Amino acid sequence: MAEFGFTEAQEMFRTMARYFARRELMPGAKERMGLNRYPEDLVKKLAGSGFLGLRIPEKYGGQMSDIVTCGIACEETARASFLSLSNNQATSYTLSLTFYVI
Amino acid sequence: MAEFGFTEAQEMFRQEMRRFAKNEIAPGARERHRTLTEIPVEIRRKLGDLGLLGINQPVEYGGQPGNYVSIGIAVEEIAQADFLVGGYITLPTAALMAIGQAPKEVQGEWIPGLISGEKIVVPANTENHCGSDAGAIKSTAVKDGDSYVLNGEKMAICQALNLHAAVVFAKTDPNAGFRGVTAFLLPMDLPGITRFPINYIGWKPQGLGGFAMENVRIPEKYRLSEEGKGFYLAMSQFDFLRVGIGLTALGMAQASLKEAMGYAKQRTAFGRPIASFQGISFKLVEDATLVEAGRLLCYRALSMKNQGLMHTKESAMAKWFCPKIATEVIHNCVLALGHFGYTTDYPLAERLRDVVGLEIGDGTPEIMKTILVREMIGKEFV
DSSP states (O other): OOOOOOOOOHHHHHHHHHIIIIIIIIIHHHTTTSSSSSOOHHHHHHHHHHHHTTTGGGGGGGGOOOHHHHHHHHHHHHHHHHHTTHHHHHHHHHHHHHHHHH | OOOOSOOOHHHHHHHHHHHHIIIISSSTHHHHHHHHSSSSHHHHHHHHHHTTTSSOGGGTOOOBOOOOOHHHHHHHHHHHOOHHHHHHTTTHHHHHHHTSOOOOOHHHHHHHHHHTSSOOOOEEEEETBHHHHHHGOEEEEEEETTEEEEEEEEEETTTTTTEEEEEEEEESSTGGGGEEEEEEEEEEESSTTEEEEESSOOOGOOEEEEEEEEEEEGGGGOOOSTOHHHHHHHHHHHHHHHHHHHHHHHHHHHHHHHHHHHHHHOOOOTTGGGGHHHHHHHHHHHHHHHHHHHHHHHHHHHHHHHTTTOOOOHHHHHHHHHHHHHHHHHHHHHHHHHGGGGSSSSSSSHHHHHHHHHTTTTHHHHHHHHHHHHHHTTTGGG
16 A cells, blocks of 8 residues: 555445446436436445445444545546536435435 | 555654754755855755665665655755755755666765765756757767767756766767667766856756766766667656655745744734735635645655656646646735735745746646646647
């Protein structure tokens, strides 16, 4: 691990998050702009891939990652949003709220 | 150790550097800038004694283990007391990147003196007609038996008036563009070398100037790169030096912010300290934010160098961004002090004059952005 850089685990997480965002968040992003809620299937996918448990202790089924990893999750999900002009920015924002509350 | 932060050892090193800068470098700094055309050998020796000139160099020559992030910390802290002394640390470090390629005999001859601070060796690339276009140098080196004969003229060289040797770049194949450039170590006491000063508006102790080479004969052992491979060496030196310039500029900006914040808390207008006016306070904290962003760029680049990763892009970002924002920050600090800021009673106006020079040396902002376009958009768009 280097100072002023990401750990190997964080880089792997980023790759995973980017792939997830491209595969699951980008398709249909524009259409979801019309909704005033999160589609349940999307939330389930986020949960299934561990995004919602990043700051939750392991005994409750979370992963208790570090905050930099949470930042990576926000950045990568927002990237999908930016590319597709969708409401996935809200996804990233909601994730950060989740981290904050927990 | 934490990602995006310093190790405990580095934090301790920073405290040590801060004390050193305050006690040993700050006293007399402004007087030196008015009167001297060199960084006194006593100061260079102090840097050497602390090991700052030999970080990452072989222990047999007086070097010590360490890394480039630590060098950055030293530069940043010492530049707050005297930016030329802070920046000086990077020069032998860059020269050593080249001298490390020389035969053992040459290394033994030069490295100990460089590390102790006795000897000054810096890279010399720029010429009168070309700086940014570094592949267009006109200095030539012609092989003659077991030596090379050098001709040409270098300018805008740091410490030109005081150098003991230069890492000089010359064409062994004048028709090959940057692929014809070769690096040599040029001892400055050889016959045929004439030095001349360049009158910068500030930077006096940098001894800025140039030198002409007229049929200067140097033994082949002083060749530092393969023929035609010198350009790559120059570029890797630049990748390091540019970060050093960034941190030097940020050191100057931090010293200025400290002074301006102190002043704004004391000075009153309309019955309250001017720090309580957002016109003053917001500017100062915005500037502190920019400085912090610049620091991250610089230390990220140095951290990548530590790992042996390419960091041309990160260095170029640091080199255009940091001196530019430092200039703006110091300008704002001058204004925060009003009339006092523009006097010689405070160091701010002199610092504003001096920081502009950092925007130019070792690659203008335009060249940095050209590098970034090549790296990020594509070389066909340069």
